[in-house]
Amino acid sequence: MIELFREQADIPLSSPRLGLTKALCTKLEKLGLRSVQDALLHLPLRYENRKDLITLGSQEGSYASHIRVIATSYIGFGAKRTLKAQVVDAKLHAGGKAPVPVDLLCFGRQFLARSLKEGAEFWFYGKVQASSYDGRLQASSFELEAYRKDQIPKAFGYRQAIYPKVSGLSQAMLGRIMKKILALGLPLLKEADSPKAPEELQGLSPERAFRLIHSPQEANDAERGIRYLAWWELSLYFAELEARKQARISAGISLHQGLQVLSPLSKKLIQSLPFKLTEGQKQTLKDIAHDFKQPYPMARLIAGEVGSGKTLLGLIAALPYIEAQKQVAFLVPTSILAKQHYKNASKLLTPLGIKVALLTGATAPKEAKEIKEDLAQGVPLLLIGTHALISKDMLLPRLSLLIIDEQQRFGVQQRASLIERSKAHNPEQIAPDLLLMTATPIPRTLALSIFGDLEFSAISEVPHGRKSIITEHIDQSRARYLTEFLAKELDKGHQVYVIYPRIEEGDAEKTSKLKDASSMAEKLSAYYKPHRVGLIHGRMKREEQEQIMQAFYEGKIKLLVATTVVEIGIDVPNATCMVIEHAERYGLSTLHPSSTQSSG
Structure with missing residues (x-):
């Protein structure tokens, strides 16, 4: 903010x-x-409009009225000692016209009997409506203030x-x-x-x-x-973005000086891939190469669909730094995503002689201590981790490139804190380069506005051979078809997501047809036996959420019932179908990441 x-x-x-x-x-x-x-x-x-006067009785239905009124002859107590009074429009009354009377029902305000005398004038503000019994105008929620000529009222005459x-x-x-x-x-x-x-x-x-x-x-x-x-x-925001960008540019020095994106190890990695880079990936590498030619720290945002190859580009970009005996940190929002990246990075980089380390809240103390010692001693490596990387006891004196996946999950202050601490412990006192990644679709013009302090690259295509996603709308009349389709997918050994808009049924919604995750998880578990059904939602502790996602990732859970808390970016190739119930309850910004969970 x-x-x-x-x-x-x-x-x-x-x-x-x-x-x-x-x-x-x-x-x-x-x-x-x-x-x-x-x-x-x-x-x-x-x-509340207490300024513009409204002629009492001039509007049909229920309306709020600010008016000067005069009490008329009917004053007294009715059932349950409820004070009743009748008022009319004072201006019309003074002009000899026949104003429409309004009955005041003063529930629990018997003290008004002292002032609501016949002929007394008041400023009135309240909700006037026709009685369902006899159609007479009445008001039970209102305010009165004694009218005094040539005196400004305290609670009236303004909005x-x-x-x-x-x-x-x-x-x-x-x-x-x-x-x-x-x-x-x-x-x-x-x-x-x-x-x-x-x-x-x-x-x-x-x-x-x-x-x-x-x-x-x-x-x-x-x-x-x-x-x-x-x-x-917005003006202050853009001014801050521009100031941030100018501060980065005016630094006049960077940690990528002398580096080439297509370094010997980068070329080896690309050649070892069983597929060719897409045109979008090639262009993004050219964009990073352009950043390397600048005399100031890199700060680039890469946007692309899940499975478009952003993570691979991050690994390619990391190699020139590690070859130059520098350190690279890869920050991700959750432990399961960190483990996924660690597994994939180790498979690609270990054969090239690159050290890859994993640091999360679940890392054993002895192993975490060894990693921190390597970092403090400046051992060149790629460190993949979660919020543990942001902790104050982390020393990254040789950090030269910071990669942040699902960057929208991290606050600006968290990012800035890690960069500043790295800069403070860096012998050259230079901020590391920054590479951010997001799977959220951002139009280029919007990205240039919101992320004006960053350079922007978009990958608009997915690798060759990836199957297209089929999106289908199924109404209630085809519910049985959907149920049978999911059963067939599960019997084939595949996995399924089912997303609901709320966690559980509220008391006010018991008559609603809106389904909830908790009750549906029970029903689906009984229907799809023996396939294991899991439930995940935002009220669970973070550790519990990660355990469930890990079980789904490992294939132990076959059908995952969830709210929109379900992890973004998790690669579960075996998950072939996602059902989003009550899709009309979501905006596009929610539907898109929910429907791109797996690159399978």
Whole structure:
């Protein structure tokens, strides 16, 4: 997230400058609000129009009304001591017209009997609707404030921001607190040179935008404020990207100087492959070769489908560094993916005399110690690992290339931390080269915007001979066909994924036809015996998830029931089919990675 405020905006809400009691701060903390910055970014859910007057009874159906009303003759208590009163539009009443009456049902507000006297005038805001019994207009949820001529009302005459509720805090109280926070926090907004705002946002500033959001005056104020803040945040983001890129370029020195992508070992590896590189892979190698000619660290993002050969390109790119007695780290998000890469890399690189090491949270302490000693001593190798590589006790003094697979699974700060620590322990004090990989399809123009500090390569084709994926829509009328098809696949010895949109059935959804992973895992397990059925979802511990994925990877689990937590990029060639139930519940960004789990 881009920081919109200076560091001073981290003022706790308990600061004496705000004058909030400890009890109020505790209630605000339930909303996740601990600092001035938190509160300013706590945007309203909606707005109540207490500014524009509406003629009472002029609209059909249920509507919110802000109006000046006058109480008429019908006042008293009904069933269960419920105070009932009747009001009419004061303006129409004064003009001698016949206004439409509205019955007020004052549940639990007997105290209003003292003020709701015949002829008394009020400002009124509430939801008015026709009674299902007799069609008369009535309101049970409303606010009243005594009308006094030539006096501005306290709770009316403006648009009120409505924030998420918390017990013990009224909207009026939240509004008063927000006014204090706006006064203290807005001067702490970052000052940044931004490009000219779009025409419809001209005249706005970050401070003005926040005021429009929290205290709008006109109908479109809040929308304009939100649009301006979105534009301003993007401007800061692009400015940060450009600054990051310029800092990298201005370094004027790199760890790839004198290296060639097609080194002797790289050529040997390519020649040993039982297939030819695709045109997309060849072009990406040319892109990396171009980076090698630059006098500053490489930072490139490679996008391509699962099975398009990104990992192979990473191994080819790593060889020139290791030949030059340098170290390469290959960072992946999960242990099972790390083991998969380690297995494949060892098969390809060990015959070339390259040392490949694996470091995850499950690595034995003795083995982990030996790996760390090799790293500290500068032994040239390829280290494949998970978040264990990011730990503070990791020393990588000879790290020259950092490869990150499924880069979207790692935070920018995690990446930056590893690079900075490597740079600090590097004798030359030079940042390592960076190669990022993703299987998420990113249009080139979007990639250049979002990853503006990186160079971009796209592999749009898959290796020759790979079978095409058949995508088929099957409705409920063909459910039996699908059931029998899966049975045949399992009987052939193949494996299957079945994806559901939710983990288990909620109380509010018992009458829904939406299927869930937990109950369906039980049903499928009974139906497809003796084939073993597994279940994986986001509420499981990470270790448990990895154990299940490992069992599926090893073929012990034949049918894997899952939510979208199922691992991306895992190569299970024996998995030939994926069923996505209730596909309409997913966006394309979810459906795509879910449908590309295996390169089989």
